[in-house]
Amino acid sequence: MLLHDTALVYGRYLRQSLRSRFALLFGVLTPLLYLLFFGPLLTELPLGGQGSSWQVLVPGLLLQLGLFGALFAGFAVIIEKGQGVVERMRVTPVSRLALLLGRVLRDATVFVFQAVLLVLAALVMGLRAPLAGVLIGFAFVALLTLSLASVSYALGMKVRTPQEFGPLINMVSMPSMLLSGLMLPMTLAPAWLDVLSHFVPFRYLVDAVRDAYVGHYTTPHMLYGTLVALASTALSVTLGTRVFRTTGA
């Protein structure tokens, strides 16, 4: 039943995404602009890592895509609550977990698709990275999306208006972006900033994907990144499920 319901909900929202092709492509726009107009600035700079500057920047942009996209996913739920769609579904026997899973799996699909587009553009710009590393990067985007979108939907179920939702999300997304070394590696940072950034879970994912992009698959970074990604996905989906099970929106 869970499988049936999840597939049903997934299909409904995937069709919704496909209907708005413009939004589907629009999501890639911001990271694409970074790639085009910020990427070239880095090519000559000593970034401290191995590989080219593209191998440092692209992993960051991929995760930025997931970070901003998935964190705002909950907006949709607020709108659907207003339309009565959420309650209409919740009076049916449909699995509550499926209502969440169908949505977050759709988001993972969309963001991995956008990530592929971004990497293709990056290849044109000059990125060279091992295929396995690139695939690992997509896996991290997927996990990050599952995790953040779950939290976002849970929050969307809890708050009443988009006006409450936006600031809360910005409070999380901006510091996460700045403190995780998304654009430039934290190894360039002064010690205090580097230490601080270790408290931002997001940083571990960025480090892991950067290692993957230079072909290092068995590093401590990769281990920590994987653990953090899996743990936060498990935690977030659990939290999201609880909220979807119990909330009388």
Place this chain on the structure above:
Amino acid sequence: MPAVISTAGLARTFRTKAGPVDAVRCVDLTVHEGEILGFLGPNGAGKTTTLRMLTTLLKPTGGAATVAGCDLATDPAGVRRASGYVAQSGGADPQITVREELVTQGRLYRLPKAEAVARAAELAEELDLTSLLDRKTGALSGGQRRRLDIAMALTHRPKVLFLDEPTTGLDPAGRADLWTLVRRLRDEHGTTVFLTTHYLDEADALADRLVIVDRGTVAAEGTPNALRLRHAGSLDATLQDTFLAITGRGPAAPAGPAPVAV
């Protein structure tokens, strides 16, 4: 007649920043199988909140209830299988076509694909939506959208149908059609219908029995005529005066315009 819905001390308090709101204080009621119950009350009396509790959308903060033999607290899945709900403000996604909404609804009620498609066509026929199947629900008129909401709630042929102000915004013909539909559901399928309305003529024409709530509790219940006699003093009294006498709102004195008998 066996009871299909029975509640005892059902209550719901919302916690808000401005303090607790006792939306429903204590609702005791019984609805019999095949009955059309009119659930009336002034704005903010707690009608929608009661309906949301009875359809498992909202956890009661007090009391208990059973719907179609299933306990609200211990068997919400059973309640959901047995009941259909049309919310006060509807529940269709404006970007999606009527057809897709109807089919999805069937699938949400676990009908296999082919059956869901067939059921969607059947419902469209029944509610006069066939020519609108490929239109987005956002492009329907208010009355058409209402018919879609009702069609969605009937997908699984529920034993109990909850309708929250189903005829608000319908034109006279649309209302008459809805009344016919509700009566037919009861007569042909034995469906129990629990409906709220602010149209007292509708309550009078459609409901077998009325329950009037005010400030979260049941203020009166009985057949329209019994209520007239008891609260407005005469069978000739309008239901409007009866209603005002019960809820103590508005200019009407307890006796209303009709002289008190005896």
